[in-house]
Amino acid sequence: MADQQYRADGLTRRTVLAGGAALGLTGAAQAQSAALDLEAARREGQVVVYNNWQPNGIEPLLQRFREAVPGIRTEQIRLGSNPLIERFQTEFVAGRNLCDVLVTFPDERIDEGLKQGWMAKWTPPEFSNFPAEYNNSDMLFTIQHARECIIWNKTQVRPADAPKEWADLLDPKWKGRVGMNPPWRSVSIQQICAFWEDIGIKDAPERLKANEVRFFEGSGGIIQAVVRGDVRVAELTDLPLNPLLEDGAPIGFIYPKSGTTLSANKAFVAAKAPHPNAGKVFLNWLMTAEGQVHLQTYCGLSVTRKGAPPLSKLPATAQLSNVVDGEAILTPARQAVIVDKWRSVFGIR
Incomplete structure (x- = not known):
């Protein structure tokens, strides 16, 4: 069972032993795994996710994450795109930083936020499996449509x-x-x-x-x-x-x-996240093959990872x-x- 637990680089121990080349991972992608610190994420102990996913799919998705990454609790705020962005913007301006990861359909405020320091600059290790155009400035990532x-x-x-x-x-x-x-x-x-x-x-x-x-x-x-x-x-x-x-x-x-x-559903880790390591681990998990399947299954939208299976209906x-x-x-x-x-x-x- 331990072999199937999520690693900081988005891989299980078994798949690592099978060889990164067999999974199509480049050396650069493997090196990026250092960007995630799973032990630090577990010390932080939780991740707070602002989202606009389908309401009845959120908790099953988060449960899958908790099963894959034991030791990190999940909290979430679900609102429509407009009030969700407005809430994050208001909190950021007030210095009241509560959000670790935000997932939403963006408007021009997200573009402005990218310039104003809302987002952490990093590249998820799993992004090597996505089209390059779904990465905006190593801060904002398209995960669904x-x-x-x-x-x-x-x-x-x-x-x-x-x-x-x-x-x-x-x-x-x-x-x-x-x-x-x-x-x-x-x-x-x-x-x-x-x-x-x-x-x-x-x-x-x-x-x-x-x-x-x-x-x-x-x-x-x-x-x-x-x-x-x-x-x-x-x-x-x-x-x-x-x-x-x-x-x-x-x-x-x-x-x-x-x-x-x-419409592109995009995600970022907040630059001033209270749990930055847990936020990175969570967003990277959403981009794994496993995470993308769960995201599609529970939240109902087509995902963007290369080779992901289509929606069933x-x-x-x-x-x-x-x-x-x-x-x-x-x-x-x-x-x-x-x-x-x-x-x-x-x-x-």
Whole structure:
């Protein structure tokens, strides 16, 4: 059993004895293992993780980490991307540093935080197994992707009536029966709103208001509303979709042929982390082959490690049509315009 416990470099004793070359590790990657100090992490005794993962998957994921790395307790704060970043920013400015690792969908505040000293500069030993573009300045690492899709309740929507394209959400036949996240709440929704504009849907706020769209707080709330039948169709960030499909939920889904946006879930170790060694051990574990499988299984998003298995019920990103990086089309100026427009149309101050 001890042979299977996690080592500071993300490997088990057995795989080390099998030889690093067989695992495709370079000499540089093996040398980076010195960046982790497992004994120091255990002396610190805990890691505090700020995240926006699927709520019911967080504790099983953390339990897997505790099993792999005995001696490090876990605490976590789960919020939507916007309040999560705001909380970290406020604490950093106040000198009240409580977070060790932050995982979220970023906005421009994360880019500014990278310049302002929010993040520890280091390279996780496991990063040799990831595409180089998923490392931003040896501080910010892309570990998962979310995609936008349309879902519907299969017991209430006939196959012939199921939506095929984004514009179908605006069809009056769904009046009072269409749901989504409010765009002022989530960066990923702001990105799909920008994409809608780019493919010619210029009046989505007005038409969805006329269609009596129902807003829900978070992807979990949306998909549960569809399962209950509170709404029949919805726009969804596919964070909770795969686990519910595995459970047999009567959900139909489509990634429209016109395209969709991709949101990068990124992680960093805080520069002023109260438990910096434990934070590094935890983030590196998330990037191991084992950690990526658990991250995908419990948190429902496609992972970014090379050679990782696909989600069980959803297509790989490479199989989708016209996938656009949401960050590339949502500049800060455009984000402000989109949020202001949607707030104005729906009377939100």
